Amino acid sequence: MRKKISAVIALVLVLAITLCACGSGSNSVTPNNSGSNTKDFVFKSGSATIAMKAEAEPLLKALGAYKNSYEAPSCAFDGMDKIYSYGGFDLMTYTQNGKDLVSGVVLRDDTVETPEGIAIGSSADAVKKAYGEFEKDATSATYKSENCKLLIIFENGVVTSVQYIALVEK
Amino acid sequence: MSFVSLGFLLFLLILFVLYYALPRRFQWVLLLAGSLVFYAFASPKYLIYIAVTALSTWFAGKLIHDAYAARDAYIKDTPDITKEDKKACKEQAKKKGRRILVCCLILNLGILAVCKYTDFAIGTINSLFGTDIAFLRFALPMGISFYTFQSMGYIIDVSRGKYQAELNPAKFALFVTFFPQLVQGPISRFDQLSQTLYSEHEFEAQKITQGAWRAMWGFFKKMVVADRLVPVVTGIACNPDKYAGGYVLALVFFYTIQLYADFTGGIDITIGVAKMFGVDLAENFDRPFFSKNITEFWRRWHITMGTWFKDYIFYPVSVSKWMLKVSKWSRAKLGPQLGKRVPVYLSTILVWLATGIWHGASWNFVVWGLLNCLVIIISQELEPLYAKFHEKCAFSNTKGWDVFQMFRTFWLMAFLRVLDVYRNVPLTFRMVPTIFSSKGWSEMFSGGMLKFGLEERDYIIVAVAIVIFLIVGILQGKKPVAEQLAEKPLVPRYLIVWVLIIVILVFGAYGIGFDATQFIYNQF
Amino acid sequence: MKKRIVKIVICVVLLAATLFLLQKLLVPKYATTNEEGILSSEYYANAGNNDVLFIGDCEVYTNFSPVKLWRDYGITSYIRGTPQQLTWQSYYLLEDTLRYETPKVVVFNVLAMKYAEPQNEAYNRLTLDGMKWSRTKLDAVKASMTDEETVASYIFPLLRFHSRWNELSSEDINYLFRTEKLSHNGYLMRxxxxxxxxxxxxxxLPDYTIGHKCWEYLDKIRETCEQKGIKLVLIKAPSLYPAWYDQWDKQVVEYAAKYGLEYINFYTLADETGIDYNTDTYDAGLHLNLSGAEKLSAWFGKYLKEKCGVEDRRSDAALAAEWAEREEFYEFMKEAQYKQLREEGAVTRYK
Structure with missing residues (x-):
């Protein structure tokens, strides 16, 4: 009799656990086009370390004189989108709650490079070594960190554009 | 499907029209169909779980019913049965009933335990032993804590012979899945609910109207007050490094208001909606912040949960053979005075441990449960002192003293409740004492409280709402407010209802711009 | 029983009336702030007798002047453009317009082809709230909604704008039952x-492929025009920013060639049109000002007359009278803005 009871109890426990396991949420991490990075991607120029969504004012001071600036009414946010062109890269900002924040950095020529050593003209293999794998024969690679999307565009296996893009809610 | 959604209102409207249009004998069937549709929309993947609980509990009830029926038939059909045989027959049926009960409890409480507490156990093991076992992230079906306890209450009552089992599986399924009470309770008793749930209901305009008013009152509490406070509560609790000191006191206060408005508002919607279908659910709150002490508070707050634990854990444990042995031992070792307290307090600790665990799979809730227990035990121990105080101090028998006690009970419960919102127990115990520091106080009153997305006008709305809660609470003490409203002349009656509808639609914290998660995301 | 039903009906009607008034109070008026929001609804007072219909985003409602087209060529036109108007919204606005009239020419600005998905709830509201209710509007709402939006909030705007109780101003009271006329047949002057x-x-960009949804709705625009015997002209306004990539342009050129459509990229015709980006733009190259819009309209009016055969209707007395009124309002606004520019150094209001 005791054995019967034990068997029944064992059966119901197995049933219970099986039932729970049936509904288990997907735990698998969907692989990115590339590796994911918990440390935020930043761009450095001189003494300035430019992180996405950082306040622009102190960075503009640290970067010094720009070659050109352009302002355009923002589509996604209130305020103005601004683009500051420096030697080798452009810095973009957007307005939020009255403050200008960094929305992006675009490398314009091979005189500058990322802290990980990637510049326009770098090879796809160098990008893989620096940031991780991406799909074979891809024409671009995207790497995400907490606040930043790093977009690298290739042409014939050579980097033609490097862009830091802030991850912002619309 | 959330109560606060147009989808739910549309669902309710369609069900309501069909309910009173169809022949009355189909009403309970329609409620069952509606409840399954509600669950399918809200939690489609997990329909199987509630189905397993409903089916297994019904089946267990049927088996127990058959065993008891066989016992009764045997005793009846054996006119010359001896006393011993009769006793043995009853004992055998009782044992069989208990075995079936135990299987049913293990299955359903097992499902609840595994779904809700596996990761809690894994987390605890990892913390204690430095292991790195991966979390299993089991599914948590909607309402599992409520419908499991409600079903287990039923099967325990059936095994005790309190009432006969429901032999109609569809009717029993309705008891388990009845949609208004799935999300937040109340935890109903079968003998009380079945009478009203399965009977045929006429279209009673007065009852339906009062049900609608009750539901609207619930929507007001949830949408205008509770949902409005979410950004403040999460903003402070999720950023302990930024918001300490005065902010913690604000958190204690606003979280309590939010919890009160959300929980009692949800129950008002539940009871109001059920009433519109002619079904009377048990009250779950009785003006809890009019309580003068913690014991009274727990008789007025989440009443059905309290009585469930009392009937199915406290009393059975208190009168169990094991506890009787403990009582005997403690009286012998500790003397009669102290000795008689031990079994009561042990049972109380067990109940509060279970209450804490039931509330959530984290140590925060366990500690919260045990702290409540501690305060209750201390209050009971200090009872003679309080009695002396009341004898000596005339003021303690005045309304002013009552108000002070209510104020004290509010803050006591509010401080205990702050364990709900901080990440873990050590953080909570670190943050609460900062209230007595100078941190945050000046910042808070010079615009600090406006950093969470709420403006001054939002706080004014909350303040006005609290005053309204107090007034309604005072009125409720005399007679249910819905009945008082029904007695009013037409114009003021409809004016009050209109104003309520307009206030909900205009001041409700719903729609674009009120997504609390969006706010939190945008904070960074 | 009857008495009770009557009471209930009266109560429900009174409640509905209160909610209707509340809704009127709480919805944005677009009279002195976010004025672009008025564009969608202004059409209906000017519906009919428009031989040319412009559809598109801010690049149409700032870059073309219907009054100039009338003055120089007797061409009647309307611009159904709103901020960030998406391709499918342009299609539905075309469909909406066809309920009132059938123009001879439809001009579609292709910038919106860069957006293949719903973009922004606020811009959706600016485009859609002003549309009169019809099956077309419902389809437009469903095609445009972002994840956070609901159809119910468009049917009952109170559900979306209830939180404006916190922002009510004198504008909401002053414009409770009236609107402010701000555009000139859809042209917003600066x-x-x-x-x-x-x-x-x-x-x-990593990918210049124009999205499937844009082609689908451009096909619908084209097919609708074909069915109705309307000439469709694709254009790209002469904006310097945001960028209109050559790779996008190439796809539009190919589409136009495939279906025998005219496609005019005005950016390449700066010399012909006489656009001077130092004097003819009010925001550094995104949109043309009055001077630029009139230059562009002067060029395009000639094109419409000679290449599309659009009639000169100045001899129609009734139309002439209507357009005389429009010209008066046009000159009034021009003078008001120049006055503010002289006195305050900037244009901060439309009139």
Whole structure:
């Protein structure tokens, strides 16, 4: 009799656990086009370390004189989108709650490079070594960190554009 | 499907029209169909779980019913049965009933335990032993804590012979899945609910109207007050490094208001909606912040949960053979005075441990449960002192003293409740004492409280709402407010209802711009 | 029983009336702030007798002047454009317009082809709230909604704008039962100038493929025009920013060639049109000001007359009278803006 009871109890426990396991949420991490990075991607120029969504004012001071600036009414946010062109890269900002924040950095020529050593003209293999794998024969690679999307565009296996893009809610 | 959604209102409207249009004998069937549709929309993947609980509990009830029926038939059909045989027959049926009960409890409480507490156990093991076992992230079906306890209450009552089992599986399924009470309770008793749930209901305009008013009152509490406070509560609790000191006191206060408005508002919607279908659910709150002490508070707050634990854990444990042995031992070792307290307090600790665990799979809730227990035990121990105080101090028998006690009970419960919102127990115990520091106080009153997305006008709305809660609470003490409203002349009656509808639609914290998660995301 | 039903009906009607008034109070008025929001609804007072219909985003409602087209060529036109008007919204606005009239020519600005998905709830509201209710509007709402939006909030705007109780101003009271006329047959005038200066190079994109949804709705625009015997002209307004990539342009050129459509990229015709980006734009090259819009309209009016055969209707007395009124309002607004520019150094209001 005791054995019967034990068997029944064992059966119901197995049933219970099986039932729970049936509904288990997907735990698998969907692989990115590339590796994911918990440390935020930043761009450095001189003494300035430019992180996405950082306040622009102190960075503009640290970067010094720009070659050109352009302002355009923002589509996604209130305020103005601004683009500051420096030697080798452009810095973009957007307005939020009255403050200008960094929305992006675009490398314009091979005189500058990322802290990980990637510049326009770098090879796809160098990008893989620096940031991780991406799909074979891809024409671009995207790497995400907490606040930043790093977009690298290739042409014939050579980097033609490097862009830091802030991850912002619309 | 959330109560606060147009989808739910549309669902309710369609069900309501069909309910009173169809022949009355189909009403309970329609409620069952509606409840399954509600669950399918809200939690489609997990329909199987509630189905397993409903089916297994019904089946267990049927088996127990058959065993008891066989016992009764045997005793009846054996006119010359001896006393011993009769006793043995009853004992055998009782044992069989208990075995079936135990299987049913293990299955359903097992499902609840595994779904809700596996990761809690894994987390605890990892913390204690430095292991790195991966979390299993089991599914948590909607309402599992409520419908499991409600079903287990039923099967325990059936095994005790309190009432006969429901032999109609569809009717029993309705008891388990009845949609208004799935999300937040109340935890109903079968003998009380079945009478009203399965009977045929006429279209009673007065009852339906009062049900609608009750539901609207619930929507007001949830949408205008509770949902409005979410950004403040999460903003402070999720950023302990930024918001300490005065902010913690604000958190204690606003979280309590939010919890009160959300929980009692949800129950008002539940009871109001059920009433519109002619079904009377048990009250779950009785003006809890009019309580003068913690014991009274727990008789007025989440009443059905309290009585469930009392009937199915406290009393059975208190009168169990094991506890009787403990009582005997403690009286012998500790003397009669102290000795008689031990079994009561042990049972109380067990109940509060279970209450804490039931509330959530984290140590925060366990500690919260045990702290409540501690305060209750201390209050009971200090009872003679309080009695002396009341004898000596005339003021303690005045309304002013009552108000002070209510104020004290509010803050006591509010401080205990702050364990709900901080990440873990050590953080909570670190943050609460900062209230007595100078941190945050000046910042808070010079615009600090406006950093969470709420403006001054939002706080004014909350303040006005609290005053309204107090007034309604005072009125409720005399007679249910819905009945008082029904007695009013037409114009003021409809004016009050209109104003309520307009206030909900205009001041409700719903729609674009009120997504609390969006706010939190945008904070960074 | 009857008495009770009557009481209930009266109560429900009174409640509905209160909610209707509340809704009127709480919805944005677009009279003195976010004025672009009025564009969608202004059409209906001017519906009918428009031989040319412009559909598109801010690049149409700032860059073309229907009054100039009338003055120089006797061409009647309307611009159904709203901020960030998406391709499918342009299609539905075309469908909506066809309920009132059938123009001879439809001009579609292709910038919106860069957006293949719903973009922004606020811009959706600016485009859709002003549309009169019809099956077309419902389809437009469903095609445009972002994840956070609901159809119910469009049917009952109170559900979306209830939180404006916190922002009510005198504008909401003053414009409770009236609207402010701000456009000139859909043209939103700006007289001030801000030179373009050096516009940054475009930022390269990983993918220039125009989305399937855009082609689907451009096909619908084209097919609708074909069915109705309307000539469809695709254009790209002469904006310097945001970038219109050559790779996008190429796809539109191919589409136009495939279906025998005219496609005019005005950016390449700056010399012909006489656009001077130092004097003819009010925001450094995004949109043309009055001077630029009139230059562009002067060129395009000639094109419409000679290449599309659009009639000169100045001899129609009734139309002439209507357009005389429009011209008067046009001159009034022009003068008001120039006055503000002289006195305050900037244009901050439309009139």
């Amino acid at each position: 007289v001030d100038a801000k030179p373009a200066g050096q516009v940054p190079d475009p930022v390269p």
